[in-house]
Amino acid sequence: MSPLLSRDHGAVTLRTPAVSGRMSTRALVACVLLLAATAATTLLALMTGKVGYSPGEVLAALVGDAPADVELFVVRWRLPRAVAAVTFGAVLGVAGALFQCVTRNPLGSPDIIGFSAGASAGGVAAVTLIGSSFAVVAAGTLIGGLLVAALIMLLSRGGGTGGFRLVIVGIGLSAMLVSVESWLVLTADLDVAQVAALWSVGTLNGTSFTHSGIAMALGIAAVVAVIVLLSRRLTLLDLGEDLSGALGADPLRTRTVAVLAGVLLIAIVTAAAGPIAFVALAAPHIGRRLAGMAGVALVPAACTGAFLLALSDFVAQHALPGRMLPVGVVTVAVGGLYLITLIVRENRKGVL
Amino acid sequence: MSQSVPEPSSLRADRITMAYQDRIIGEDLSVDIADGRFTVIIGPNGCGKSTLLRSLSRLLRTRSGTVYLDGKDIHRSRAQDVAGRLGLLPQTAIAPPGITVFDLARRGRYPHQSILSRWSAQDEAAVHRALAQTEMTELADRPVDELSGGQRQRAWVAMVLAQESSILLLDEPTTFLDVAHQISLLDLFAQLNSDEGRTTVAVLHDINHAARYADDIIVMSHGRIVAHGPPVDVLTPELLAEVFGVEAVVIDDPVNGGPHIITRHRTRIPASVAPTREEAP
Numbered sequence: 001m002s003p004l005l006s007r008d009h010g011a012v013t014l015r016t017p018a019v020s021g022r023m024s025t026r027a028l029v030a031c032v033l034l035l036a037a038t039a040a041t042t043l044l045a046l047m048t049g050k051v052g053y054s055p056g057e058v059l060a061a062l063v064g065d066a067p068a069d070v071e072l073f074v075v076r077w078r079l080p081r082a083v084a085a086v087t088f089g090a091v092l093g094v095a096g097a098l099f100q101c102v103t104r105n106p107l108g109s110p111d112i113i114g115f116s117a118g119a120s121a122g123g124v125a126a127v128t129l130i131g132s133s134f135a136v137v138a139a140g141t142l143i144g145g146l147l148v149a150a151l152i153m154l155l156s157r158g159g160g161t162g163g164f165r166l167v168i169v170g171i172g173l174s175a176m177l178v179s180v181e182s183w184l185v186l187t188a189d190l191d192v193a194q195v196a197a198l199w200s201v202g203t204l205n206g207t208s209f210t211h212s213g214i215a216m217a218l219g220i221a222a223v224v225a226v227i228v229l230l231s232r233r234l235t236l237l238d239l240g241e242d243l244s245g246a247l248g249a250d251p252l253r254t255r256t257v258a259v260l261a262g263v264l265l266i267a268i269v270t271a272a273a274g275p276i277a278f279v280a281l282a283a284p285h286i287g288r289r290l291a292g293m294a295g296v297a298l299v300p301a302a303c304t305g306a307f308l309l310a311l312s313d314f315v316a317q318h319a320l321p322g323r324m325l326p327v328g329v330v331t332v333a334v335g336g337l338y339l340i341t342l343i344v345r346e347n348r349k350g351v352l
Numbered sequence: 353m354s355q356s357v358p359e360p361s362s363l364r365a366d367r368i369t370m371a372y373q374d375r376i377i378g379e380d381l382s383v384d385i386a387d388g389r390f391t392v393i394i395g396p397n398g399c400g401k402s403t404l405l406r407s408l409s410r411l412l413r414t415r416s417g418t419v420y421l422d423g424k425d426i427h428r429s430r431a432q433d434v435a436g437r438l439g440l441l442p443q444t445a446i447a448p449p450g451i452t453v454f455d456l457a458r459r460g461r462y463p464h465q466s467i468l469s470r471w472s473a474q475d476e477a478a479v480h481r482a483l484a485q486t487e488m489t490e491l492a493d494r495p496v497d498e499l500s501g502g503q504r505q506r507a508w509v510a511m512v513l514a515q516e517s518s519i520l521l522l523d524e525p526t527t528f529l530d531v532a533h534q535i536s537l538l539d540l541f542a543q544l545n546s547d548e549g550r551t552t553v554a555v556l557h558d559i560n561h562a563a564r565y566a567d568d569i570i571v572m573s574h575g576r577i578v579a580h581g582p583p584v585d586v587l588t589p590e591l592l593a594e595v596f597g598v599e600a601v602v603i604d605d606p607v608n609g610g611p612h613i614i615t616r617h618r619t620r621i622p623a624s625v626a627p628t629r630e631e632a633p
Binding site for chain 2: 009010013015018019020021022228229232235236238239240241242243245246247248249250292293294295
């Protein structure tokens with residue numbers, strides 16, 4: 001009888017008669033540290049603002065054991081936003097990991113290859129032409145994302161599995177979608193245009209559980225489902241099409257399901273918070289490096305995404321005194337730097 | 353060790369037509385892979401060897417005809433069931449940068465795993481056995497991309513052995529290796545085949561390696577099977593001239609027995625040897 005938990009080859013094994021799994025020790029430590037850092041950032045976000053509270057007061061408020069004014073600030077106003085940052089960050093991280101695995105390219109992130117732009121244009125179209133309720137915007141982002149996915153697949157057909165053509169086609173399509181979005185905003189009524197323009201930067205300002213609660217719940221469920229159902233198949237895709245097929249995981253099916261899941265994840269976040277750029281690009285890569293894993297690494301991507309967005313949103317709230325920036329502004333600024341270093345390094349390796 | 357291989361499966365193709373889109377590679381091809389034997393496929397570049405392996409392993413859907421695994425149409429069986437009985441090492445395998453030998457071998461267990469059972473005691477035992485058989489236990493924690501060519505190929509073999517399939521298909525497993533590594537790998541395949549009765553099919557380029565290691569040789573040319581049988585019966589000067597366009601003398605191998613081929617000079621270049629692209633699309 002082997003023990004429940006054991007270690008070998010730098011990994012931890014969990015084994016019961018029905019359930020078994022294995023994770024490298026380094027990846028496990030990296031994920032735990034990332035989650036701890038995310039929790040610390042979240043606590044800090046709940047403590048700070050116009051009125052400051054001590055960690056003790058925040059924890060008391062969370063368990064429903066604080067004066068009404070503390071509870072109002074911490075639980076009603078700050079908590080929804082903090083939870084949104086963590087969950088949406090995890091969702092974006094996983095979405096990015098899915099696309100990067102399918103395209104076999106670190107640039108194959110939804111930000112770059114147009115899925116985010118498609119979801120965003122769909123959302124802006126929904127806001128300007130129909131209305132800004134969550135259901136309408138969600139439908140708009142999902143349809144926009146799926147249309148772009150279909151278009152990119154069609155246009156990059158025959159480009160092989162390298163994914164390079166897909167990236168190039170996506171960049172072109174992205175640029176076109178941005179112009180469509182601008183046109184929609186410019187031709188809309190002023191008040192509607194303002195809502196759409198603010199939304200299209202990506203912001204967690206004014207997040208509430210009533211408006212975004214569904215998106216948070218859906219996001220968590222989708223992330224768990226993708227990690228449980230797809231991670232093993234994706235690691236086979238990393239070994240090449242033929243070997244994946246020979247091991248019993250049809251590569252075409254893996255790829256199709258991964259793209260659909262990725263579009264859905266992006267649409268969930270975009271519908272609730274607008275297009276928050278670059279988290280999906282940076283999180284998978286940073287997560288994989290921290291975890292020391294080869295190929296696709298969904299769990300580290302989720303943990304890194306959660307931390308990145310929690311931190312970005314904290315900065316967005318407190319960088320300029322008395323002014324809340326949209327979190328999208330922060331992620332674009334940080335992500336732009338990341339993109340430059342990525343391109344320089346890939347270029348040196350000769351991948352691009 | 354012999355318990356690792358389940359009862360032998362039989363693999364055969366019945367009048368299959370193989371094609372990539374509009375390009376027909378081979379038509380009306382039938383072949384029976386003998387259970388428990390070491391079969392080697394030879395033939396000039398572009399004759400359809402890899403395509404035949406892809407068809408036999410369910411990767412390529414045949415235009416017409418049927419591939420049977422254990423008497424059942426391979427395309428009517430679940431992919432994961434097929435993978436549990438038939439393993440393929442393709443030429444196109446990619447090692448993700450930084451992956452260790454152990455993690456690579458571990459991925460060969462996919463057909464035996466499920467959503468909940470991701471690393472059972474059987475999985476662990478099979479991976480350790482595969483690493484021991486390929487003499488890769490010492491290197492298990494090393495990244496594959498830091499290994500020599502011969503060691504890297506052994507890591508891939510460990511992965512396909514961990515799959516514990518009763519049939520093993522190998523697409524040019526010795527290409528790009530120096531002669532010492534070629535021989536040690538072929539010795540390993542021959543040993544696995546004789547010790548465990550694992551049906552083994554390998555595409556090889558070196559005719560003398562085929563002659564020495566194969567129980568049966570399948571000779572392909574222009575998408576057809578032109579000969580199939582023990583090396584002594586198949587490897588004749590006439591066949592070598594017809595298929596490879598070489599004039600050769602066949603002698604008895606003074607060291608290992610069996611036929612040995614000595615080429616005299618090239619008589620002509622058959623169409624399929626002319627510098628065209630490789631056979632895979």
